[in-house]
Amino acid sequence: MKAFKIIVLAKQVPDTRNVGKDAMKADGTVNRAALPAIFNPEDLNALEQALRIKDQFPGTTITILTMGPGRAADIIREGMFRGADDGVLLTDRAFAGSDTLATSYAISRAIAKIKEYDLIICGRQAIDGDTAQVGPQVAEKLNMPQVTYVEEIIQADNKSIQMKRRLDNGVEIVKAPIPVLLTVTSSASACRARNAKFLMKYKHAKTISERQSENEDYMSLYHDRPYLNIPEWSVNDVEVDPQQLGLSGSPTKVKKIDNVVLQAKEAKKIDASDAEINLLMKELIDSHTIG
Amino acid sequence: MNNIFVYCEIEDGIIADVSLELLTKGRSLADQLACKLEAVVIGSKLDEIGKQVFPYGVDVLHVADDPRLAPYTTLPHTSIIVNLFKAEKPQIALMGASPVGRDLGPRVSSALYSGLTADCTSLEIGGHEDKKENKVYENLLYQIRPAFGGNIIATIINPECRPQMATVREGVMKKEIRSANYKGEIKKIDVASMVSPADFAIEIIERHIEKRKVNLGAASVIVAGGYGMGSKENFGLLYQLAEVLGGEVGASRAAVDAGFTEHERQIGQTGVTVRPKLYIACGISGQIQHRAGMEGSAQIIAINNDPGAPINSIADYVINGDVTDVIPKMIKYYKANSK
Incomplete structure (x- = not known):
């Protein structure tokens, strides 16, 4: 049985559950620097599906591909601590402000550079946008089939893969040829924890930008252990049409951003006493709202 | 040409509520823009499907009827929509923000290089002035959605690319019949000319879709x-x-x-x-x-x-x-x- 080459697409996302006032910039894009950054939850579900294939087929390799600012290298390391083999950080100011289409274009060009892959697995959607668009858009750009809403990979062999899709009102079992792109939902198994051995091994894995702040003694480490080098690709490292990148390469534009203003109604304030609750319930019954 | 298109989802011969809601919205946008509303249904055994669709004010119904097209799979539906949109050049295309619409929409937008806004809560028509480029646009689709943890409401536009694509969840728009006798025209899609054998690469082995438990x-x-x-x-x-x-x-x-x-x-x-x-x-x-x-x-x-x-x-x-x-x-x- 053959080993697989898997690319996991992962995104570092602002934790939208903890958003402060300075979260948005004047141009309507997200000020990521002001927010706590986490591994997008469904991308962790995706990583687990990849790791299970690796458990089953020794020799399988998992590469984490992410696009983002320098600090997004964190999630490549996080993936390596859990069992991924390596990763690529796609980072350049030219990518800033990309909508989903410009993002998927950039990612598809990076995948084309990686060249050899059997499976591309990513989360169904990221919590900062909830669009679920980048997976299918990448698949289309690479002219490969896609299977979205994957809950579980059931079996795989040299030519095909079978999986269960979780839809709103049911499930589908589908068989797809390889290569194929899968998007994994949050109902899939949670990702395994960090592995102590990998944590020790990859603790010092860094991109070249991160290494610039290290002292000289450390540098030999990266020479002796090449697996600690996390490749960092700029716009010059991938073959791209620059017009399809970034804010200007994005067909969708943010016209305006409104802060949420609540139009306060005159709410009737009630305390939790029996008398007040009984009065409210009587009112609702009398008005035939209930009953 | 340059009309409003709605992709209609179908399960067991019944058009999904979300699609009927989008037809209702599409009808009112078409009235505002003085253009036609066109619907697309892709599936199998669709002889009678017009009856479900026309009362919502549909002027043209495109039907792709082929046993291989039901149930939904990504690639053949994408090929048909992409080819149809290339020929018809819609100004606006709407789909449900359902597992089907969220699988199909991004694929189509990627193939046509057109912007897609997910999960809109409101769709309006309005103008836009790009001061940097010194350009004025009229009658753009404002795709309005909460963003970023709901702290803001964003209005998204696609000034240059067509169609302007948006998905909307079920229940967000109201469903309203325009007229029980509304007259529209059916156009049959030549399926064989639009799909290739490679489009059927994905095989559905089993399928269990239940009637919704929670309504x-x-x-x-x-x-x-x-x-x-x-x-x-x-x-x-x-x-x-x-x-x-x-x-x-x-x-x-x-x-x-x-x-x-x-x-x-x-x-x-x-x-x-x-x-x-x-x-x-x-x-x-x-x-x-x-x-x-x-x-x-x-x-x-x-x-x-x-x-x-x-x-x-x-x-x-x-x-x-x-x-x-x-x-x-x-x-x-x-x-x-x-x-």
């Missing part, structure tokens, strides 16, 4: 719980109240994420949109994504012990108290006093 859209009373319910056990109280009142139980995303109840009960921008006669929000703070899914409710009661909760400002009644104290009192009074 929040039809409930006249909804008892919804949030993270403030504290536990799955406390969520049980909501089922009791809902049962007594003849209603359904809903939940905020935070409650679903915390595992208090199942995903199909989620109300809000990324869940279901509801407009019941009475909405009882228990331990729900009321972030905008949640409010987007329930603010059309006729009456809203908020029960929580946070006087600053955003939900309070859209509520008709605010009960300041502990849900585990208040709900049993409501059940007790109702049981004793309803007929």
